[in-house]
Amino acid sequence: MFFSKMLIPTMREVPSEAEAVSHKLMLRAGYVRQLASGLYIYLPLAWRVMTRINKILREEMDATGAQEVSMPILHPAEVWQKTGRWYEIKDEMFRLKDRTERDMCLGMTHEEIMTWLASREIKSYRDLPQVWYQIQTKLRDEARPKSGILRTREFIMKDSYSFDADYEGLDKNYQIQADAYHRIFNRCGLTFYQVESDTGMMGGAGAHEFMAPSPAGEDDIVICKSCGYIANVEVAHSLSKPLKEIPWEYEEVSTPNKRTIKEVSGFLKIDSPYFIKSLLVIASEVPVLVLIRGDQELHEKKLTKVLGNFRPATKDEIVSYLGVEAGFIGPMGHKIRIVADELLKEGTYVTGANKIDYHIKGVKPGTHFNAEWYDLHVAKEGDLCPKCNTSLIMDKVIEIGNIFKLGTKYSSALNAVFLDKNGQEKPIIMGSYGIGPARIAAAAIEQNNDKDGIIWPRSIAPFDVEIIPLNLNDSRTKEIAESLYKELVQRKVEVLFDDRDERPGVKFKDADLIGIPVHVVLGEKSLKENNIELKTRRTKESRKISVENALNEILKMVREE
RNA sequence: CGGGGCGUAGCGCAGCUUGGCUAGCGCACCUGCCUUGGGAGCAGGGGGUCGGAGGUUCGAAUCCUCUCGCCCCGACCA
Numbered sequence: 001m002f003f004s005k006m007l008i009p010t011m012r013e014v015p016s017e018a019e020a021v022s023h024k025l026m027l028r029a030g031y032v033r034q035l036a037s038g039l040y041i042y043l044p045l046a047w048r049v050m051t052r053i054n055k056i057l058r059e060e061m062d063a064t065g066a067q068e069v070s071m072p073i074l075h076p077a078e079v080w081q082k083t084g085r086w087y088e089i090k091d092e093m094f095r096l097k098d099r100t101e102r103d104m105c106l107g108m109t110h111e112e113i114m115t116w117l118a119s120r121e122i123k124s125y126r127d128l129p130q131v132w133y134q135i136q137t138k139l140r141d142e143a144r145p146k147s148g149i150l151r152t153r154e155f156i157m158k159d160s161y162s163f164d165a166d167y168e169g170l171d172k173n174y175q176i177q178a179d180a181y182h183r184i185f186n187r188c189g190l191t192f193y194q195v196e197s198d199t200g201m202m203g204g205a206g207a208h209e210f211m212a213p214s215p216a217g218e219d220d221i222v223i224c225k226s227c228g229y230i231a232n233v234e235v236a237h238s239l240s241k242p243l244k245e246i247p248w249e250y251e252e253v254s255t256p257n258k259r260t261i262k263e264v265s266g267f268l269k270i271d272s273p274y275f276i277k278s279l280l281v282i283a284s285e286v287p288v289l290v291l292i293r294g295d296q297e298l299h300e301k302k303l304t305k306v307l308g309n310f311r312p313a314t315k316d317e318i319v320s321y322l323g324v325e326a327g328f329i330g331p332m333g334h335k336i337r338i339v340a341d342e343l344l345k346e347g348t349y350v351t352g353a354n355k356i357d358y359h360i361k362g363v364k365p366g367t368h369f370n371a372e373w374y375d376l377h378v379a380k381e382g383d384l385c386p387k388c389n390t391s392l393i394m395d396k397v398i399e400i401g402n403i404f405k406l407g408t409k410y411s412s413a414l415n416a417v418f419l420d421k422n423g424q425e426k427p428i429i430m431g432s433y434g435i436g437p438a439r440i441a442a443a444a445i446e447q448n449n450d451k452d453g454i455i456w457p458r459s460i461a462p463f464d465v466e467i468i469p470l471n472l473n474d475s476r477t478k479e480i481a482e483s484l485y486k487e488l489v490q491r492k493v494e495v496l497f498d499d500r501d502e503r504p505g506v507k508f509k510d511a512d513l514i515g516i517p518v519h520v521v522l523g524e525k526s527l528k529e530n531n532i533e534l535k536t537r538r539t540k541e542s543r544k545i546s547v548e549n550a551l552n553e554i555l556k557m558v559r560e561e
Numbered sequence: 562c563g564g565g566g567c568g569u570a571g572c573g574c575a576g577c578u579u580g581g582c583u584a585g586c587g588c589a590c591c592u593g594c595c596u597u598g599g600g601a602g603c604a605g606g607g608g609g610u611c612g613g614a615g616g617u618u619c620g621a622a623u624c625c626u627c628u629c630g631c632c633c634c635g636a637c638c639a
Binding site: 011012014015018019034085088092093108109142143144146151218470471473504505506508512521524526 | 562567572573574587588589596598599600601630631632633634635636637638639
């Protein structure tokens with residue numbers, strides 16, 4: 001491909017809207033353009049990258065025995081109504097009507113449609129297992145699109161779905177997909193983790209996410225370097241370093257107008273872990289007192305799993321249910337339900353005295369109050385691993401893939417059933433598995449760049465080699481460059497030939513920005529010594545190779561890296 | 562949806578507070594000359610509904626009202 005013929009609109013300055021490194025570089029290097037919030041045009045370079053990623057996806061999916069299909073993006077409402085998601089999902093679903101006023105929506109994902117197909121075509125245990133996948137556009141009216149192509153309203157997703165007769169089959173397919181995901185992300189040159197994750201509204205029995213570490217990431221995970229425990233903070237458990245036992249007497253202390261943990265802690269000169277935070281929430285119109293240690297944060301999702309939907313109580317509700325103002329609440333002596341974080345089970349604490357301007361020192365859980373115990377706190381850096389008691393570290397990550405054990409949530413709703421060996425009708429056991437190819441591309445840039453531009457992993461680079469003849473008016477440069485180009489193309493190497501009438505500096509800058517892994521530089525000086533230069537984009541190392549050996553050396557580099 | 566910021570040429574910006582010549586600068590673009598190892602130089606040139614609508618005024622990029630769009634933080638993320 002000739003540079004002068006290809007649309008590669010590089011920019012010297014970054015549009016001010018870009019924040020994430022991958023976003024800036026994709027704009028500057030001429031990979032993408034924004035049409036509207038969360039809607040991106042993939043220019044030729046970016047589309048070549050996507051094509052390469054999708055090729056890897058297809059190869060690995062096909063290798064697992066999964067079958068590629070293509071589903072519509074426009075869906076009739078009825079299917080989504082049957083699973084209830086038509087009603088559960090709110091503004092995030094694009095909805096429209098056809099000319100006959102029939103309700104339709106744009107597919108955010110394809111569990112419904114895949115299951116609809118299974119419900120019609122799978123009749124017997126003999127038809128199972130099946131795994132179907134597609135690489136298809138999804139539409140979600142995101143509340144906040146951001147970070148370039150990382151979070152968009154329209155995006156391509158590789159989604160696969162497994163259908164099994166029993167849970168053993170599901171477990172097996174789940175593992176096969178997980179293994180394929182490892183191969184895919186490795187082939188794409190990414191650093192990544194597989195982490196335990198929340199099943200969310202997908203429902204189901206278990207889930208993992210594949211996470212690529214990057215400062216542009218939207219998720220946080222905790223990692224134990226010692227035993228390998230690793231989980232999204234959405235679900236992560238953690239313990240805390242044991243507190244020194246302090247022999248406080250149970251006594252009331254005056255804390256005039258000190259309400260927050262920080263204020264009381266400073267006033268009494270007692271560290272925040274020795275406090276109990278008492279929060280009143282209302283779940284299904286019933287008040288519940290929630291206790292969390294002073295240095296911890298309440299994990300709302302964990303609490304939702306215990307209480308169902310809840311909301312914080314109003315000031316008036318606090319006074320009417322507890323007889324005291326917020327800031328001086330303690331768990332002692334109340335008749336209402338109390339749920340507490342497990343970290344509070346041991347120890348002696350300070351907490352509100354249920355009396356304005358007073359706190360109580362020496363409160364012992366189990367002695368001075370009772371509660372239901374759950375894990376309700378947000379795991380944070382420095383907490384201890386729940387499995388091996390080592391300090392946890394945290395990392396910001398981009399979610400590049402996820403896998404869910406769905407069970408029968410969708411098959412039951414859509415009556416996707418089969419007859420087992422005994423002639424009994426049973427719902428199909430399902431799993432679903434997604435990968436975002438654009439996120440792979442963005443994560444690859446986030447993880448591989450320097451001040452000059454992108455450094456593509458070889459497997460997903462838009463081209464294998466860029467040929468950079470410095471002066472095409474020099475006939476020898478031209479002749480050798482063109483002949484190398486032909487030889488490489490003949491050998492199925494994808495080559496970008498910078499045939500532009502630009503000065504060398506411009507060509508070097510653009511080459512670094514675009515990030516093709518191998519640069520072949522032809523300059524008059526070196527050619528006088530019968531040499532050309534082979535440069536590795538990542539290291540910027542350059543070696544001189546004789547013209548005769550050039551082809552073989554380039555082929556070696558393309559196949560290595 | 563809550564909070565904040567920004568819309569002036571393809572990109573980056575100035576001008577706006579205190580209304581007033583033909584709306585400016587750098588880069589990019591076009592023509593010519595020159596140059597060819599890290600975003601050259603000289604000369605000439607093209608490109609603008611100042612996001613949109615309404616209003617105030619003799620006069621609006623500038624002041625007022627409404628509106629649309631984009632970005633960031635948070636909530637959300639099936």
